[in-house]
Amino acid sequence: MESLEGVDFERWVLPLSGGYDSRGILLFIKNTIGTPDNLKAITWGLEKSQGEKDNDAYVAKELASSVGVKHKYYHTDISQEPLEVVFDRFLFCSEGRIDHIAGYMDGMSIWKQLHDEGVDGAIRGDEGFGEFPVSSGLTVRNLVGCGLCSDYKNLSQVINEFGFPPQEMPVELRQKKGEAFYAWRDRLHQEYRIPTVLAALSDIKCSYLEQINPLLSRSVLDAVRSFPDDLRTDKYLLKNIVESMEPSISFAVKAANANPKDILREKECVDLMRSEISSDYSTELFGSGFADRIISGLKVGEDELRRQSMKGLVSSLLPISVKNRLRDTVARPSVDGNVLAFRVFMIIKMHKMLTLDASRMADLQHRAADEARAAIEPELTPSVNIMV
Structure with a gap:
């Protein structure tokens, strides 16, 4: 090759x-x-x-x-x-x-x-x-x-409820005229x-x-x-x-x-996500009420895992053409509540990480500027000869 x-x-x-x-x-x-x-x-x-x-x-x-x-x-x-x-x-x-x-x-x-x-x-x-x-x-x-x-039932509800701006496909990714x-x-x-x-x-x-x-x-x-x-x-x-x-x-x-959904329904994982999403930092990012909305969709426990596994098994047995027809008509998809919570968790954690990085970078830049200024200041100070 x-x-x-x-x-x-x-x-x-x-x-x-x-x-x-x-x-x-x-x-x-x-x-x-x-x-x-x-x-x-x-x-x-x-x-x-x-x-x-x-x-x-x-x-x-x-x-x-x-x-x-x-x-x-x-x-x-x-x-x-x-x-x-x-x-x-x-x-x-x-x-x-x-x-x-x-x-x-x-x-x-x-x-x-x-x-x-x-x-x-x-x-x-x-x-x-x-x-x-x-x-x-x-x-x-x-x-x-x-x-x-807007393609997902629960996401469109969240967008409308909390006033997030609507999404639009970039022009270059939209279906072109005459494109099958x-x-x-x-x-x-x-x-x-x-x-x-x-x-x-x-x-x-x-x-x-x-x-x-x-x-x-x-x-x-x-x-x-x-x-x-x-x-x-x-x-x-x-x-x-x-x-x-x-x-x-x-x-x-x-x-x-x-299965990612199985991981995200483990109690330890749910507790970690709930703690981060309900934090003051989260409230500053998303506003009040958002955390409660996301946390309300969290599920935990073996019973929930079994129900989801059965649902996945039934879905896997349906031909793609049938699943597509259902999605296009009556079965508008929803994002799993734990998956949605994990994505919100990721946003909060990444915002913290990038904010900290930016702060550290600003400190380094200030320190470098101070060191450069200190290095050249003696050269800029005029010498004075005092004759006695």
Whole structure:
């Protein structure tokens, strides 16, 4: 693969899941330059996920073994550190740009360990081969993570209740005249999702390692942009190519990491979010009443987790076309109350962090100016000779 020329596989790792993208990279390497002896694959997730068939962790290990590459599994189970320390480190590395906390509950231990082991970077599988089927502007925006508050039932209520300004799509991201939904969908994926959502995820790791994305090379994206809608939708062409390659290991249908909603419903997490959101600092940012509104949506406990799991199971069994039709008509989506609270929690914590940084920077600038002034003042003071 062109974009991997010159990569020292001794010092780079390939994150491997049970899906198509990273498998495609592994098999493209194998079929073009052969399987390098020093190529190493890694997978991360909950410790228990390794034994679950159809899980990313299980499938990735089986695939690596079949291809003949070394494989190591890293656990993302909750760190023994205080939860606030784990969240603060995540915010520091992510700059508060994304709320995907599930893969980082180990307190960034995976990435620190890789850095300490001398790993320079990771070969990631971000791609632009095409998104799921869509049926409206609403499903296009939500699919690529570009939804507006007005698209969500509970967010639009909060916006109206507390007088926040309405959101508008930037002109360059709006659907163009004559642009079909499928074309707009994949343009938003490349112009918004990759440089905003996926870049935010990448930058978390870039606190420790470099990254390269071979499937985002110019030649690959130019080819994808020439495909008709049917070859792009749901990555149809990529999936067909990868499925035709050996070994024919089944694909994963379960994620190895914990469900973020499960994490955010743990009592310790709920207590931490409630404390921050109800603080005086929060009131200064958002005004009175806002904290109570957000806190009222918090849920905690196993019963709630089971209800949500059942709801998710039912949703997973519905065809995408049916779910899209429901979203477009009767089932206007809502943001989970605990997810919303976590995002507010992130805003408060990041505001504190950035305000402190700005204050420290101002102090450093004043100190530097004082030192520079002190250094030149003797030269500016005229000498006086007193003759006796």
